[in-house]
Amino acid sequence: EAGVVQSPRYKIIEKKQPVAFWCNPISGHNTLYWYLQNLGQGPELLIRYENEEAVDDSQLPKDRFSAERLKGVDSTLKIQPAELGDSAVYLCASSFRAGVKDTQYFGPGTRLTVL
């Protein structure tokens, strides 16, 4: 069974440019998460989807970040415009549900460098 797929794996852009990350969760997983991981830190949740609905986006900086999960499968996270401080690893994870016993499976992440 394929794991969580993310692309691109690496992205280098100049500040003020837009950037988008794509995630394909494990087949059958209804819950999808986007995490931000700064260097030397643990992942922090940005947004959680239940099917197509964003049910927890309280940590998403909505002035420049947006996300969508069309048809409740793949998801895209966008930053526009990017700032120097956005340089980090963006991790996508999925789980069958968001229950207490549901395990999250993580993708390899997209490493973003903003110059």
Next chain:
Amino acid sequence: KQEVTQIPAALSVPEGENLVLNCSFTDSAIYNLQWFRQDPGKGLTSLLLIQSSQREQTSGRLNASLDKSSGRSTLYIAASQPGDSATYLCAVKTSGAGSYQLTFGKGTKLSVIP
């Protein structure tokens, strides 16, 4: 707000040595605690998950313990190998925003020297 602390931040040991990684959390009202491994440039791989009602879990050379009342967990690695070199992250699951969420520590970077 739940906070998770991992000590030490980095650890270097010779091959074959046994070692212990520490994790502490401020709010004992957790559902479970999970240890992850992260290799450079890769995502997180789950190693062990301990439910709040359990005291420990074992997988091969790894043993994780949980003392929920004191807010502490340890990950014991026996007979360390160079392939164990990675960053180890501890995460606790608590309730919030109508569901359950993971709060991570900053991790311990382990280097096993051949």
